[in-house]
Amino acid sequence: MQDHLQRATWIWYPDDYEIWLHQKVSVLRQFRGYICPPSWRLDAAYTSVKFRKTFDLTEPELLTLSVQGEFVLLMDGSMTPIPYKKTPITSVHIPAGRHELTVNVYNDREIPAMYASGATCGTDGTWEVTALNGKWVPVASWTFHHIEQPPAAFPFSYETRQPAAVTNIDGGVIVDFGRETFGTVSFLEASGQGGIHLYYGESLEEAMAGEGAETFDTLAVNSAEPLDRTTSVTRAFRYIQIKTDPGISYAQIEHRYEYLPMERRGEFRCSDPRLNEIWEMSAHTLHINMREFLYDGMKRDRWVWSGDANLGFLINNYSFFEQDVAKRTMIALRGKEPVEIHINTIMDYTLYWFLSVHDYYLYTGDLAFVRSCYPKLVSLMEFCLNRRNEAGMLEGYPEDWVFIDWAPMERRGELAAEQLLFCRSLEAAALFAGEVGDSEGEARYGKLTGRLRETIYRLFWDDEQGGLIHGRYEGELNRQLLKYPNIFATRFHYLDEGQREAVREKVLKNDAVQKINTPFMRFYELDALCLLGEHDYVFQEVREYWGGMLDLGATTFWEEYDPAIPAERQYDMYGDKFRKSLCHAWGAAPIYLIGKYMLGVKPTEPGYSRYQVEPKLCGLEWIEGKVPTPDGEIAVYMDAWRIRVTANDSGIGVLKFKCAGRPIVNAGELTAVGGDEYELLLTSPSYEYEIELGRGDVHA
Amino acid sequence: MQDHLQRATWIWYPDDYEIWLHQKVSVLRQFRGYICPPSWRLDAAYTSVKFRKTFDLTEPELLTLSVQGEFVLLMDGSMTPIPYKKTPITSVHIPAGRHELTVNVYNDREIPAMYASGATCGTDGTWEVTALNGKWVPVASWTFHHIEQPPAAFPFSYETRQPAAVTNIDGGVIVDFGRETFGTVSFLEASGQGGIHLYYGESLEEAMAGEGAETFDTLAVNSAEPLDRTTSVTRAFRYIQIKTDPGISYAQIEHRYEYLPMERRGEFRCSDPRLNEIWEMSAHTLHINMREFLYDGMKRDRWVWSGDANLGFLINNYSFFEQDVAKRTMIALRGKEPVEIHINTIMDYTLYWFLSVHDYYLYTGDLAFVRSCYPKLVSLMEFCLNRRNEAGMLEGYPEDWVFIDWAPMERRGELAAEQLLFCRSLEAAALFAGEVGDSEGEARYGKLTGRLRETIYRLFWDDEQGGLIHGRYEGELNRQLLKYPNIFATRFHYLDEGQREAVREKVLKNDAVQKINTPFMRFYELDALCLLGEHDYVFQEVREYWGGMLDLGATTFWEEYDPAIPAERQYDMYGDKFRKSLCHAWGAAPIYLIGKYMLGVKPTEPGYSRYQVEPKLCGLEWIEGKVPTPDGEIAVYMDAWRIRVTANDSGIGVLKFKCAGRPIVNAGELTAVGGDEYELLLTSPSYEYEIELGRGDVHA
Structure with a gap:
């Protein structure tokens, strides 16, 4: 189709596209044939909204319309609908003069959305929308610029891929696509009566495990004539074990790779081929996980986690710089009012959200986004502030998950690490308040930041041990020295020169301090070590840790890797065989470390x-x-x-x-x-x- | 089927059935072929919830399951689903001992709901549910006690009705069902290719108006063989004009009357046949409008309005005493958090909601309901309290609809009538706080009630005029004497004996004071007049006003009736022909007046x-x-x-x-x-x- 004179675009209620899409994708995870909905509240888009626009036309104009949902057109406040033409194309005449057109749209499956275009006017950012809640706000839109392309379908790109290898096994075949991939599987010219059973594996072992694999599907075939059949839900895999019921045949297997088209704007090469390979594989790992949102891993959880996203955003800033994914992810994580529990139910993950918005703003300078999410940022911060104890600090409520890291530690009471995240969040809120012109908020958050920072140092800085201690529980200080608060204090530039030295020598480089074993917290630790000038140590670690996965045949980087674990248990996690994600966004950390500290x-x-x-x-x-x-x-x-x-x-x-x-x-x-x-x-x-x-x- | 040993029932997240149902029915209104969504926010049920129950079994037990939605079973906090049998019936074995079963259910069309029954245990009020928002609450249920009867379909009753008369007109027929009715229409043995066009009328004139009628449908017929065909959406009507496309034929028209089965527990007969007829027709009018919820009118708006419901509840208390409808209606009106705007966008309608809960409690003594809605009652009250001005009174915000009545009046500033509704709401909140054991709330709301009542009398009581004046705007008193505040003060028993006398003589019975013309406010006025002892006047008015509609051939009572309007314009309203609702719940007011003040x-x-x-x-x-x-x-x-x-x-x-x-x-x-x-x-x-x-x- 041809674009109209002015560029019209599909419009909807702000944030609702992301919130609707998030709900839709969050329930696609499967575990051995069962659904796995996320363990947090899933918000929904408004189903009934009203768009409005005042036209000032010298000539009457014909508006061509397409609406995602049922709708009614009203004009100039009248309660009587104005008729529109339904065929061959939906259209309405706008009379000359000044007229306010309102369009009520109802849709309980997709978001209510509309597209209108005429000779001089169409749907664009100048329209407003209300959820009938007393507020009119500017509409949102994205890249849906064509009338035939409503926002119901996400604009992915697709590539058809052939298997790298097909191996016969007892009663079926193993198909290897050569590296981790994502999408659907087609069986060309399938015929017969029964099912084709697919057992997906990120590893060969997982695919071979049949119903022991995390994900499997059965594709029904019911045709004497050969017909092409395609699986209905996208899956993450490298290998597929395929078994067919008796009498089923097909000519060929194809895979339809589904991905977000992104340019690798970041690049890296060096004199060490291993590091180059690590960078390349990191980029592939991240790409697989950047889609509608920035996911943790595409096999598991294929959920959106705020802490994971905080790392992913940083890695993205040094590779794809795809900020639409980042914005969608932050909007989806924040969800709708009211805030009842922490993001992902995790106290630290609420705080990482503020940090993510801060990083986003620093790397993009996109004040418009900060402005648009500021009201929700304020209400999330108020939620946190309302949960402070008498000392002004955050402690976990019974329903809160106080995470920090998968590691043994006291999680009750006032943890120094949580207060540091909170302090940094307040600092970010003060910055945003200033940027959007909320001087009262700026002063308030600024004062709270200073007061909390003072409390943290007064209570938790231990000169003797040379670092921040773990926390306080029921009035008793817990003098355990752990890396977490010291990593955060370093990353947030909250240490003076003497403290930095102490933290480096006595905490981060001290073998007597409990080691960090998760790639999640390891990311922040390596970041902090670079900030303390330990580049050589960090990049040696990158070569060894990530190189270790390469040596084990990885084609994407994993959720977790411990060289000490025997090979046959490398894919186990959370007490289940093959539960480990072998394509995990945070596995792409080297991109960030290289970009920020090697390219610098x-x-x-x-x-x-x-x-x-x-x-x-x-x-x-x-x-x-x-x-x-x-x-x-x-x-x-x-x-x-x-x-x-x-x-x-x-x-x-x-x-x-x-x-x-x-x-x-x-x-x-x-x-x-x-x-x-x-x-x-x-x-x-x-x-x-x-x-x-x-x-x-x-x-x- | 046979019931199990213990009575199992379908369970869901509290309030979500009502909120889901409210959204579903609120968009059924049609105006000349277009949708008419309500002008307020439509809330949605949670789509992802988790049920839980701890079993303590001496023997293993087989639980038979039916779930409305996709689901996964987990036990004892493990992340690995427990398998269940899918055929011939869905079932799961619960091992002996103490085990916590959790069931995640996802459903984005209907509410997530489940039913389970075993030899000793099944889904009942002892189960808990969370919307993954950090809170576990007891589940809700209703009368869905059979595994084959999930809550997706509302349990209406049906009767097949034949036309009272069929009259041939040019190009079609007029079908008269004898009195106002509601439901779908069937064409038995329809054949041919094309459409059957139905133009509904609450009056003959409306049905005759064709596409000038409020509602019309086209039923597609596409069969050479005679097939029974039924319309898909319920409509309110007495008459239908039916036109068929060439070649379409059918053997017979039937109407499927859809209704809520209710017993007329209230009764009335007297020596005046006209009053008996008014009582009977009132009961029919109310019955048509009591369904999933208490609607304003079944043709228009077929929406749930808080002020209308406040009257309808009172009428119901003297007729059907069907309190499940009342509860559903109050829950639906209140909706979900956050409160962003007044109920139905109308300031007074928020306040009527508190009054409705108060009336409900007074007539039913159902403290459990008060307890269950108390948190939302508090947050709605906080919303109101946050909108007070410096004088502690409510003024309309720009987005608020300050209604009071369809009548000319100053709506800006502090209206005495609104403050009286607010004061009564605070009084009700204090009562509820006391009843549910919130002594802090009781004291706070009690104090606010006293303070506001004092303010109202200090500012607005005018001894000279003998009543409460209209209000204050920008510091200036508006000394206009209108009936509204005086009606409310009488109804709420806020007047002393001298004030009552003054209000009766100088306001309510004073012909110089602006007359009330809407049946809505007339209800409250007649109520107040009865409280002032003016029974004879009131029941003469009932005979004349309601009798007047009878004389015009009404079979149900109307939204509005003005004897002075010429017959040909009796059905007009809001600037449109036939827009008036001829079957309006508040039209049934005589039942209340008779029950409360004649039967007494x-x-x-x-x-x-x-x-x-x-x-x-x-x-x-x-x-x-x-x-x-x-x-x-x-x-x-x-x-x-x-x-x-x-x-x-x-x-x-x-x-x-x-x-x-x-x-x-x-x-x-x-x-x-x-x-x-x-x-x-x-x-x-x-x-x-x-x-x-x-x-x-x-x-x-």
Whole structure:
């Protein structure tokens, strides 16, 4: 079809697309033939909404309409519907003059949505909508710009893939698609009467386990004539064991890979092929998990978790920079009013949500999104504030899951780690309040931040042990030294120089302190270690830990990996065989660590209007890559002799590097900041700065 | 089927059945082929819930299951589903010992609900449910006691009705069903290709208007063989104009009357046949409108309005005493959290909701219901309290509809009528708080009631005019004398004897004060006039106003009736021909007035544990009737010589009457209270008390 003069688009009630979609996808998880709904409240879109728009037309105009739902058109406040033409296309005449058109839409399956286009006017961001709750708000829309493409179907891309290998086994075949993939399976020219049984496996062992696999389907065939048949629900797998009932035959198996089309705007190559492979596989892992939302893992849970998403967003910022997924995920996680329990029922996961919005704003500079979610951000914060104890701190309520990490620890009372997350959340809320012009909120949240930070340090900082202790329960301090609060304090830049040193030596690098075993918290730990300058240690760890999975034949990175576990139990988790997710978003952590600490690129002001580049070779001969920003990529090359940085298309950067002698630069303002440290100001958009470091004696 | 040892029943999340059903029925209204969704937020049931029950079994037990939705069974906190048998009947083995069974159910069309029964245990009120929001609450259930009868279909009764008359007209027929009815229409042995067009009319004129009627349907026929065809949506009508496309034929028209089975527990007969007819037709009018909920009118709006329901409940209390409809209606009106706008968007309608719960409790004594809705009652009250102005009074916000009545009046600022409704609501909240043991709430609401009542009288009582003035706007008193605040103050017993006299003479019986023209507010006015002793006036009015509709051929009572309007415009309303509802619940008001003020029966303590009977002949030769109570009916007979009262099956009544001489009673403690007034204590359950009044010289 041709676009109309003005670009019309499908419109709906804000946040309802994400909330509706989230409910729909959250119940697709299956465990051995049974549904697995999430363990938190699933919110629903409004079913009855009213759109409005005032037209001021010099000529009467014919509006072409398509509505997702039943609808009625009203004009200028009258209670009597105005008739519309139903065939061949739905349309209504808008008379000349100033008229307010309202459209009531009801839909209890999909979101109520509409599309209208005329010669001069159509549905766009200037329309308003109400859920009949006393408030009119601007409509939301996305990329549904065609009248024939309503928002009921998510705009995925598809590729048909052939098996990499098909192996006969007793009573069936094993199909191997060569690497982890996601989608449906088709049997071409299937005939006979009965079922085709599919047992999916992220590992060969899982597929071979038949009904011991996490997911399996039966596809009914009932035709003497050969017909193509396709499974109805998407699954994550690399292998499928296929068994057919007697008399069933088919010509060929195909897989329809379903994915979100995304560009890999981030890039990385270096002199170590293993690290390159880790980066590539990380990108594939993340891509599989970025779809309608940023999921934890596509086999399991295929749910949206706020803590997992917090990591995933950071990784995305150094690879796809696909921010629509991020926004959908944050909206879905936040859900609807009233807030009755923490996000995902986990206290820390509510707090990670604030951190995610903060990271989102820092990396994108998208104030419009902050503005749109600010009221819900405030009510979520009020929920938290209402749950403070007399000391102004958060303790778990009986219904709260106080998580922090899968590790033995005291979870009762005031945990230092939770207060740090809370403090950072308050700090973010104060920032947002300021940005959206809520000066009262800014002052209040700011004051609460300061007071909580003071409480945390007064109670929990232990000079002797050189770190923040675990917490307090029923008035008694728990002086256990665990890494969590110290990781957070480091990440949030809440430590002074002396405290940083103490935390590095006495906590994070202290073998006597309980080790962190989950990749989830390991992400934050490695992040903190980089912030403390432990790059070499971190990237050695990346090579070993992620490399270990490669050695075991992984084609995507796992939810968890412990080299000490025997191979036959590597896929077990939560007490069940094959329950471990072998394609888990947080497994893609190396992308973030490499982008932020090896290529060394990070925004210092929202949206990369100011940014920093501080590349480090970390023992490699050369590194090269790109980091996406809202406005172009920042390209970095470094070897012992030179650094090349291409600035993004706007923004002002600072390149920080060391050089024993005086470096030679092709442009820009160079400042020696002391010792062998230099800063080069990157002010020319898209310009390639080149820095000659001399004779390779760079300390990096 | 046979019931199991214990009575199992379908269970679901509390209030969700009502909220789901309300959404479903609220969008059935049609206007000339277009949908008419209500102008308020429609709430939805939770789609994902989890039921739980701990069993303590000496023997293993087989539980037979039926679930409305997809589901998974889990036991004892494990994340691994327990398998269940799917055929021939769904069942699961519960092992002996103490085990907690949880059942996650997901359903996005109907409410998630389940039924389970075994030898010793099944789904009943001891199960709990959560919407995954951190709270476990006891499940709700109703009369769905059979495994094959899930709550998806409302348990209506049906009767097949034949037309009273079929008249040929140009190109079709007019079918008359003799009186207003409701349901679907069947065409037996229909054949041919095309449509049967039905134009419904509550009046003949409406049916004759074709597409000018409020509702019409087309039934598609596409069969050479004669097949029975039935319309898909229920409609309200007495007449139908039927036109068929060429070649369509059918053998017979039938109507399937759909109704809620209810017993007419209230009765009334008297020496005036016209009043008897008015009572009968009122009962029919109310019955048509009492279904899933108490509707305003079944043609229009077929919506649930809080103010309308407040009247309907009172009428129901003197006729069907069907309290399940009342409960469903109150739950549906209240909806879900958060409260964002007034009920039905109308400020007064929020306040009527509190009054309805109060009336419900007074007439039924059902504390369990009060307890179950108390948290939502509190949050609705908090919503109101948060909207008070500095003077502690309610003024309309821009999004509020300040209704009071369809009449010209100032609606801005502090209206005395609204404050009176608010004050009464606070008083009810204080009562409920006390009853459910919330002593803090009781004290708080009690104090607020007193303070507001004091404010109302200080500002708005005008001694000179002898009544409450209209209100205050921007600090300026509006001294207009309107009936509304004075009606409310009378009804709420907020007037002292002198004020009552003043209000009667100077306001309610003052022809210079703006007349009330709507049956809605007229109901409250007549109620107030009865409370002021104006029985004769009120029942003369009942004869004339309701009798006037009878004279115009009504078979049910109307939304509005003005004798002054010419016949050809009697069915117009809101600027549209035939928009008036001719079967409107509030049209049944005479039942209430007769029961409460002629038979004279009313509860004085919750649930008729204490009650009063004060019959009045109001100029008739004899009156006779029954008034339903939670525990049996109170029967009353009176003529000039005697009164007979049969006490209900529990409770203690006081019969109040006048007698010139000393009355003779067959039982009970008689007290002369002064003048010719007597009180007889009715303490014997179900006993018929007889009072001889002497020679017919009773003043009644």
